[in-house]
Amino acid sequence: MTSNSDNQPANAFYAQSGGVTAVINVSAAGLIETARKHPDKIGKVYAGKNGIIGALKEELIDTSLESDTDIAALKHTPSGAFGSCRYKLRGIDESRAEYERLIEVFKAHNIRYFFYNGGGDSMDTAHKVSQVGETLDYKIQCIGIPKTVDNDLPITDNCPGFGSVAKYIAVSIREAGFDVASMAATSTKVFVLEVMGRHAGWIAAAGGIAAENEGDAPHIILFPEIAFDEKAFLQRVEYSVAKYGYCAIVVSEGLKNSEGKFMADAGTIDAFGHSQLGGVAPVIAQLVKNKLGYKYHWAVSDYLQRAARHIASKTDVDQAYAMGVAAMNFALEGKDAVMPAIRRDSNNPYSWSVAEANLADVANVEKMLPAGYITEDGFGITEKAREYLQPLIQGEDYPPYKNGMPDYVVLKNILVEKKLKVNFEI
Amino acid sequence: MTSNSDNQPANAFYAQSGGVTAVINVSAAGLIETARKHPDKIGKVYAGKNGIIGALKEELIDTSLESDTDIAALKHTPSGAFGSCRYKLRGIDESRAEYERLIEVFKAHNIRYFFYNGGGDSMDTAHKVSQVGETLDYKIQCIGIPKTVDNDLPITDNCPGFGSVAKYIAVSIREAGFDVASMAATSTKVFVLEVMGRHAGWIAAAGGIAAENEGDAPHIILFPEIAFDEKAFLQRVEYSVAKYGYCAIVVSEGLKNSEGKFMADAGTIDAFGHSQLGGVAPVIAQLVKNKLGYKYHWAVSDYLQRAARHIASKTDVDQAYAMGVAAMNFALEGKDAVMPAIRRDSNNPYSWSVAEANLADVANVEKMLPAGYITEDGFGITEKAREYLQPLIQGEDYPPYKNGMPDYVVLKNILVEKKLKVNFEI
Numbered sequence: 001m002t003s004n005s006d007n008q009p010a011n012a013f014y015a016q017s018g019g020v021t022a023v024i025n026v027s028a029a030g031l032i033e034t035a036r037k038h039p040d041k042i043g044k045v046y047a048g049k050n051g052i053i054g055a056l057k058e059e060l061i062d063t064s065l066e067s068d069t070d071i072a073a074l075k076h077t078p079s080g081a082f083g084s085c086r087y088k089l090r091g092i093d094e095s096r097a098e099y100e101r102l103i104e105v106f107k108a109h110n111i112r113y114f115f116y117n118g119g120g121d122s123m124d125t126a127h128k129v130s131q132v133g134e135t136l137d138y139k140i141q142c143i144g145i146p147k148t149v150d151n152d153l154p155i156t157d158n159c160p161g162f163g164s165v166a167k168y169i170a171v172s173i174r175e176a177g178f179d180v181a182s183m184a185a186t187s188t189k190v191f192v193l194e195v196m197g198r199h200a201g202w203i204a205a206a207g208g209i210a211a212e213n214e215g216d217a218p219h220i221i222l223f224p225e226i227a228f229d230e231k232a233f234l235q236r237v238e239y240s241v242a243k244y245g246y247c248a249i250v251v252s253e254g255l256k257n258s259e260g261k262f263m264a265d266a267g268t269i270d271a272f273g274h275s276q277l278g279g280v281a282p283v284i285a286q287l288v289k290n291k292l293g294y295k296y297h298w299a300v301s302d303y304l305q306r307a308a309r310h311i312a313s314k315t316d317v318d319q320a321y322a323m324g325v326a327a328m329n330f331a332l333e334g335k336d337a338v339m340p341a342i343r344r345d346s347n348n349p350y351s352w353s354v355a356e357a358n359l360a361d362v363a364n365v366e367k368m369l370p371a372g373y374i375t376e377d378g379f380g381i382t383e384k385a386r387e388y389l390q391p392l393i394q395g396e397d398y399p400p401y402k403n404g405m406p407d408y409v410v411l412k413n414i415l416v417e418k419k420l421k422v423n424f425e426i
Numbered sequence: 427m428t429s430n431s432d433n434q435p436a437n438a439f440y441a442q443s444g445g446v447t448a449v450i451n452v453s454a455a456g457l458i459e460t461a462r463k464h465p466d467k468i469g470k471v472y473a474g475k476n477g478i479i480g481a482l483k484e485e486l487i488d489t490s491l492e493s494d495t496d497i498a499a500l501k502h503t504p505s506g507a508f509g510s511c512r513y514k515l516r517g518i519d520e521s522r523a524e525y526e527r528l529i530e531v532f533k534a535h536n537i538r539y540f541f542y543n544g545g546g547d548s549m550d551t552a553h554k555v556s557q558v559g560e561t562l563d564y565k566i567q568c569i570g571i572p573k574t575v576d577n578d579l580p581i582t583d584n585c586p587g588f589g590s591v592a593k594y595i596a597v598s599i600r601e602a603g604f605d606v607a608s609m610a611a612t613s614t615k616v617f618v619l620e621v622m623g624r625h626a627g628w629i630a631a632a633g634g635i636a637a638e639n640e641g642d643a644p645h646i647i648l649f650p651e652i653a654f655d656e657k658a659f660l661q662r663v664e665y666s667v668a669k670y671g672y673c674a675i676v677v678s679e680g681l682k683n684s685e686g687k688f689m690a691d692a693g694t695i696d697a698f699g700h701s702q703l704g705g706v707a708p709v710i711a712q713l714v715k716n717k718l719g720y721k722y723h724w725a726v727s728d729y730l731q732r733a734a735r736h737i738a739s740k741t742d743v744d745q746a747y748a749m750g751v752a753a754m755n756f757a758l759e760g761k762d763a764v765m766p767a768i769r770r771d772s773n774n775p776y777s778w779s780v781a782e783a784n785l786a787d788v789a790n791v792e793k794m795l796p797a798g799y800i801t802e803d804g805f806g807i808t809e810k811a812r813e814y815l816q817p818l819i820q821g822e823d824y825p826p827y828k829n830g831m832p833d834y835v836v837l838k839n840i841l842v843e844k845k846l847k848v849n850f851e852i
Contacts, residue, residue: 020608050611079604085612171832175504175733178834182446182506185476186513191729210831279708281726299728300707303617307601310737313830393830404739404819405636406597408604 009041010112012331013055014063015048016080017118017125017147021161022168022309023320024147025074025081027117030324031145032063032071041332046109046416050083052116052125056098056424058105060416073409075321076399078309081411087426089125092132099132101424106140108419113141113331117324119148119159123339124363130337143327144339144359147320149306151202154365155357156341160323161306163316163392166206168308169195169250170393172301174210177217177248180297184246189294190237191248193218194281196305198254201225201369203305207250208381209389217248219379222284224254225369226378228263234291236379241294255280310406314395319352326354350391435467436538438757439481440489441474442506443544443551443573447587448594448735449746450573451500451507453543456750457571458489458497467758472535472842476509478542478551482524482850484531486842499835501747502825504735507837513852515551518558525558527850532566534845539567539757543750545574545585549765550789556763569753570765570785573746575732577628580791581783582767586749587732589742589818592632594734595621595676596819598727600636603643603674606723610672616663616714617674618724619644620707622731624680627651627795629731633676634807635815643674648710650680651795652804654689660717662805667720681706736832740821745778752780776817 014031016024028047035042047061048054054061061082063071074081089095106114116126123144130142146153151162173193180191197203201223208221219240222228240247255263264280281298289296319342326340339362343355373385381389399406440457442450454473461468473487474480480487487508489497500507515521532540542552549570556568572579577588599619606617623629627649634647645666648654666673681689690706707724715722745768752766765788769781799811807815825832 016608020605053611077604078601080608083611084608086609087612167830170830171736172730172734174831174834175735176729178503178505179446179729179733182442182510183512185479185509186511188729193730212829212831282705297728298726299730300724300726301730302723302725303602303605303614304598304619304725304727307605308598309601310597315830390829395830396824396827398822398824401822403638403816404593404596404741404821405600405638408600 008110009039009043011043011110012045012113012115013048013060013106013111014045014115015051015055015117016082016084017051017116017122018084018086019149019306020080020084021147021149021306022078022164022312023160023316024117025077025079026317026320027145027147027160027324028081029071029074030321031115031328034325034328038332042113043110046111047082049413049415051085051087052089053085053087053426054083055102055105056426058418058420058424060109061413062416065414066411070409070411075317076309077408078307081409082413088121089128092128099128100136102129103133103136103138103140105420107138109416112139113143115143115145115327117145117147119150120153120362120364120366123153123359127337127359127363130359141331141334141336142359143330143335144362145323145327146339146341149203150197150200152200152366152368153362154367155362157344157352158342158392160316160320162202163313163319164308165196165203165305166209166389167313167393168305168311169203169207169301170209171311173207173218173248173250176299177210180246180248187295188297189241189246190285190288190296192281192285192296192298193250194253194298194300195250197224197252199224199366201252204250204252205369205373205381205385206389209386209393215244218250219244219247220249221380222249222251222255223369223374223378224252224256225374227258228255229378230287234288237288238292249284251280251284253280309399312397313393314397315392317397322354330356347387347391350394434536435469437469437536438471438539438541439474439486439532439537440471440541441477441481441543442508442510443477443542443548444510444512445575445732446506446510447573447575447732448504448590448738449586449742450543451503451505452743452746453571453573453586453750454507455497455500456747457541457754460751460754464758468539469536472537473508475839475841477511477513478515479511479513479852480509481528481531482852484844484846484850486535487839488842491840492837496835496837501743502735503834504733507835508839514547515554518554525554526562528555529559529562529564529566530846533564535842538565539569541569541571541753543571543573545576546579546788546790546792549579549785553763553785553789556785567757567760567762568785569756569761570788571749571753572765572767575629576623576626578626578792578794579788580793581788583770583778584768584818586742586746588628589739589745590734591622591629591731592635592815593739593819594731594737595629595633595727596635597737599633599644599674599676602725603636606672606674613721614723615667615672615720616711616722618707618711618722619676620679620724620726621676623650623678625650625792627678630676630678631795631799631807631811632815635812635819641670644676645670645673646675646805647807648675648677648681649795649800649804650678650682651800653684654681656713660714663714664718675710677706677710679706735825735834738823739819740823741818743823748780756782773813773817776820
């Protein structure tokens with residue numbers, strides 16, 4: 001293993017990137033706990049305060065100052081315990097100063113391992129850091145750790161974070177479906193739940209898990225992959241109300257009309273001047289009211305769905321932990337420019353193992369929902385989709401509670417003293 | 427006990443009323459399980475299909491055809507298992523035909539016990555049925571069972587259904603708060619969660635339980651009791667972002683402006699022509715964006731909050747069950763025109779017992795959030811509020827899971843044969 005002049009083992013840097021999840025901290029715990037078992041090989045694990053920005057600004061959190069108990073508590077704490085960021089490093093030519101700054105900071109703190117916990121963009125960044133290190137003749141092992149509720153990374157069978165959102169959405173539409181069914185005789189007949197997934201319908205599809213038997217909610221799923229067909233949709237709503245007494249709908253925030261425009265914009269841009277998504281549920285609900293006259297209710301889960309550690313999937317928690325452990329093990333084995341991935345070994349019973357992917361193969365490839373996962377009418381999921389999705393929501397992994405509330409940890413997050421004289425402006 | 431000519435014990439009628447909750451079925455289970463212990467005194471328990479409408483239309487569900495296992499499963503199933511309705515019987519003079527129809531149906535099916543599980547209006551109806559029975563010389567014992575997420579019934583310390591919504595909202599804003607805190611450095615700085623409670627801020631107040639330490643989410647609560655003060659609100663948002671890096675807000679759907687108009691209408695009436703509430707969260711979020719420029723996210727829980735049996739409060743479940751048991755016991759003791767209530771015997775440690783209230787004292791009295799529960803600045807809850815609220819969310823009572831999903835029961839709901847020749851039009 002690489003060591004500095006004092007013969008101290010080299011340090012590691014870990015950063016959380018992009019939208020956080022219910023289980024990204026579980027990967028952090030897996031990584032840090034594994035490092036702590038190898039003090040001869042891994043010195044300190046530094047975490048970036050607010051992700052990669054922490055490295056650029058030399059704001060490094062010394063995780064060795066966190067107790068074993070607090071690191072273990074990350075396993076039941078949602079969000080990004082060290083802070084995350086939305087900050088994309090571009091190509092090496094364009095962002096050379098930033099890459100060089102990273103190497104400079106790593107060098108100053110004897111960091112020889114770079115772990116980046118994120119989605120496709122982050123895997124690309126990790127890959128580039130590896131390349132820049134080589135160019136600058138600074139040996140640094142770069143390991144990606146998969147994380148994204150969007151479930152859109154290639155090679156890995158699924159992405160940590162997705163299973164828990166999937167479970168939350170499936171549970172929520174089942175519960176709301178039961179509620180609406182009770183009320184439908186004299187009151188609400190249509191319920192619309194808006195879910196995340198701007199580009200791909202993985203989360204919307206997960207809602208379909210709730211419909212196990214004929215007539216179960218959701219009766220309609222509106223995918224971002226399928227252009228909204230108002231006539232067919234309204235017919236389906238009418239059919240559902242006539243046959244089952246009510247209609248429960250899951251709609252993706254990324255639903256588009258036949259011209260490829262976001263439906264969320266259609267109804268709200270005048271009143272609000274929205275520039276960010278969110279708000280397709282009221283548009284769909286109001287359409288139903290206007291055209292069919294049914295009383296409606298709608299919900300938008302937004303961050304609740306990806307932060308809902310209280311109803312996380314145990315499978316997801318286990319896999320997120322395994323990815324953190326595997327990432328550190330890859331580093332200990334001397335690997336570079338790789339990412340641990342989840343391999344599905346069998347479906348029934350579900351079993352999985354840890355595989356290895358090259359960052360070069362992961363970066364900038366988006367895994368879309370396969371066409372064969374959506375029913376022909378465009379409003380539901382196929383058996384094939386269910387076979388894929390069902391195992392990912394298996395098991396519950398409840399956090400501990402205190403005073404009736406989940407007892408989530410807030411780390412001390414103490415920064416290491418800066419060694420560089422120059423501040424870096426973001 | 428009253429018996430019919432065959433010396434069979436008289437039957438009971440049970441109906442669910444108004445908006446359903448995560449635990450109204452728990453009260454049904456308590457009532458039915460208690461009745462099943464007294465076959466010598468209580469014949470069949472009939473349930474109204476879709477609430478009181480089931481009685482008016484003579485659509486009576488024979489709960490004796492449901493297995494003990496399925497009745498027990500009601501204890502972990504949200505919504506109204508027999509269907510509920512929004513249908514208000516008015517004064518006796520105005521709605522005499524309906525009251526008389528009720529008595530006629532009860533007489534035809536030898537029903538001598540009327541249980542009505544609902545909020546203030548339902549307690550009023552139960553009271554009136556008792557009076558009409560007397561006038562028509564038909565002996566019927568009328569017992570109310572408290573249920574409302576709005577927590578606005580008098581006499582009872584709290585209402586079954588509320589504790590579970592309170593827990594859901596407190597957990598949700600804590601989780602979303604952790605999420606936003608992670609993202610705030612470069613992305614979302616303000617998060618707005620809209621909650622139910624059109625007239626009273628009980629549910630909004632419950633969000634405040636999550637803020638245990640300085641800086642915890644939520645940083646601002648917007649109550650329906652406090653007219654929205656834009657300037658003070660924006661100042662508070664700025665302060666929170668400056669001091670804690672982000673701002674998490676809980677807003678009641680019933681928030682009003684200084685002219686007493688619903689804020690939800692202000693932003694959406696032109697675009698949607700809304701006639702129902704819902705949608706104050708985007709109005710508040712957009713205001714923050716326009717005036718302060720912060721990136722925002724917002725969520726509307728809607729039915730999810732009251733259907734969330736997966737994170738129900740154990741205290742709430744226990745109390746809902748006790749109310750069902752007590753209601754049946756009151757009937758067995760020959761009582762009429764009463765409602766079991768929850769009495770708080772001590773705060774620390776929390777203990778409670780079952781009390782008895784007269785329907786005459788409960789009907790048409792709304793218990794508002796005491797002024798002393800809201801902090802002077804109007805944006806938070808006092809220690810007194812916390813002392814009241816905290817015990818109500820204590821304990822978890824997880825449903826069983828199957829295939830990764832909560833295993834909620836759907837009853838057979840088989841109707842009794844009609845005995846009356848005349849159909850009743852609603």
